[in-house]
Amino acid sequence: MLQIDQATYDALVEHAKRDHPVEACGMVVGPIGSDRPARHVEMVNAAGSPTFYEYDSTDLFQLYKEMDDRDEEPVVIYHSHSATEAYPSVTDINLAGEPGAHYVLVSTREHGNNPGPVEFRSYRIIDGVVTEEEVTIVDTVIPSEESS
Amino acid sequence: MAIEVRIPTILRTYTGGEKAVDADGATLTALIDSLEANHPGIKDRLVEDKGNGIELRRFVNVYINDEDVRFIGSLDAALSDGDQVVILPAVAGGAR
Numbered sequence: 001m002l003q004i005d006q007a008t009y010d011a012l013v014e015h016a017k018r019d020h021p022v023e024a025c026g027m028v029v030g031p032i033g034s035d036r037p038a039r040h041v042e043m044v045n046a047a048g049s050p051t052f053y054e055y056d057s058t059d060l061f062q063l064y065k066e067m068d069d070r071d072e073e074p075v076v077i078y079h080s081h082s083a084t085e086a087y088p089s090v091t092d093i094n095l096a097g098e099p100g101a102h103y104v105l106v107s108t109r110e111h112g113n114n115p116g117p118v119e120f121r122s123y124r125i126i127d128g129v130v131t132e133e134e135v136t137i138v139d140t141v142i143p144s145e146e147s148s
Numbered sequence: 149m150a151i152e153v154r155i156p157t158i159l160r161t162y163t164g165g166e167k168a169v170d171a172d173g174a175t176l177t178a179l180i181d182s183l184e185a186n187h188p189g190i191k192d193r194l195v196e197d198k199g200n201g202i203e204l205r206r207f208v209n210v211y212i213n214d215e216d217v218r219f220i221g222s223l224d225a226a227l228s229d230g231d232q233v234v235i236l237p238a239v240a241g242g243a244r
Contacts, residue, residue, distance in 0.1 A: 023242050023243070025239070027239075043239075047240075047242070049242065049244075050243075051242050051243045051244035052240070052241075052242035052243075052244045053240060053241060053242045054238060054239070054240035055238070055239045055240070057209045057216045057218070057238075058216060060209060060236055060238070060239060061209070061211050061214065061216070061234065061236065064234070064236055065214075077239060079241060079242065081242075081243040082243070083243065084243045088241070089241065089242065089243050089244070091240075091241050091242055091243075091244060092241035092242070095207055095237075095238065095239075095240050095241045096241070097156065097157075097158045097207075097237030097238070097239065098157060098158065098237075098239075099157065099158060100157060
């Protein structure tokens with residue numbers, strides 16, 4: 001299950017709508033081992049495409065360096081699909097490189113840049129196997145082990 | 149000579165869970181061969197056949213001292229003792 005706070009959920013949806021029809025992408029990182037999406041990092045889609053996304057390689061390096069310095073890891077890796085459903089494509093599955101992360105897909109196909117509901121779904125993608133999981137939106141995600 | 153190589157989560161199955169390992173080589177190609185010698189199978193995850201040779205896989209990024217190797221000669225990029233190498237899988241995908 002993915003637990004995500006309302007403000008972060010809203011930020012991801014806002015990003016997807018703003019970038020529509022280009023695919024929006026980014027991460028929500030959190031303390032290592034916490035499974036808590038704590039810090040939203042919006043990334044630039046270097047492909048600038050409605051059907052593909054890729055982080056710029058320098059941005060990617062900076063992000064991982066920053067996470068390393070802060071003892072963080074990717075908790076949520078998200079991107080949008082602007083014309084298809086919020087389900088991982090073959091490309092998404094083949095390129096999923098973080099077995100510990102929740103892969104979130106937001107589909108903006110219904111309302112585009114305009115207000116209105118989106119599809120927001122989360123998956124685990126491990127060794128090519130996709131498993132959908134429940135998304136629970138809460139006011140604040142309670143830290144699990146990290147404070148003990 | 150020792151060069152520290154940072155290994156991404158997805159490739160740690162080849163390094164017994166180690167986040168960083170030592171390797172050596174005067175070029176990235178030689179470094180990858182040195183990695184392969186100690187961690188069999190890892191090379192195939194980093195490079196692919198291209199014509200008569202090999203090239204870095206499209207969705208694998210390698211950095212030498214913070215610089216993407218694609219800007220400094222790719223597999224021919226030069227290495228010296230004390231350099232730091234970071235391997236990161238691309239974060240990419242999409243509906244296509």
